[in-house]
Amino acid sequence: MAEPKLLSFTLNGQQVSVAAPPHHTLLEVLRYDLDQIGTKQGCDKGDCGACTVQIDGQSRLSCLTLSSQAEGKSVTTVEGMTGKHLHPLHDCFDKHVAAQCGFCTPGILMAADDFLKQVGRAVTRDEVREALASNLCRCTGYTKIVDAVVEASERYEEVK
Numbered sequence: 312m313a314e315p316k317l318l319s320f321t322l323n324g325q326q327v328s329v330a331a332p333p334h335h336t337l338l339e340v341l342r343y344d345l346d347q348i349g350t351k352q353g354c355d356k357g358d359c360g361a362c363t364v365q366i367d368g369q370s371r372l373s374c375l376t377l378s379s380q381a382e383g384k385s386v387t388t389v390e391g392m393t394g395k396h397l398h399p400l401h402d403c404f405d406k407h408v409a410a411q412c413g414f415c416t417p418g419i420l421m422a423a424d425d426f427l428k429q430v431g432r433a434v435t436r437d438e439v440r441e442a443l444a445s446n447l448c449r450c451t452g453y454t455k456i457v458d459a460v461v462e463a464s465e466r467y468e469e470v471k
Contacts, residue, residue, distance in 0.1 A: 323391030338373035349389035349417040360446030363418035370425040389417035399466040403459040411450035434464040
């Protein structure tokens with residue numbers, strides 16, 4: 312077995328250091344070493360999007376990202392989607408009852424947040440469907456999720 316290596320990066324605004332074997336994924340380090348259990352372990356092969364986090368503000372599948380790729384970077388998990396007020400995505404997901412079992416929700420929130428920050432304007436339902444196409448939900452028909460993201464896009468100035 313390879314010896315663990317010390318990794319240092321910013322996690323949800325806080326500097327962290329953790330020893331991890333070089334073959335561990337960022338998902339494994341986040342969940343099992345740093346207790347960031349909002350990042351879900353779904354398919355482990357990049358198909359479901361449940362493990363989506365943001366690295367330097369861009370969505371990444373943490374199950375396909377080696378932990379060493381986080382070195383010196385800023386990593387945001389769903390636990391880091393906080394601010395002065397309730398995040399518009401959280402508020403809209405609640406309002407539209409967009410989460411059912413909740414397993415996929417953290418990954419969808421992270422991907423939607425990245426998408427809305429990139430676009431910077433109100434979005435259409437088709438744009439949301441395309442942006443979230445790699446995030447799977449087995450409980451919903453996606454309608455409420457799309458509704459929530461569209462409404463949140465109209466309020467995205469709140470997170471800037």
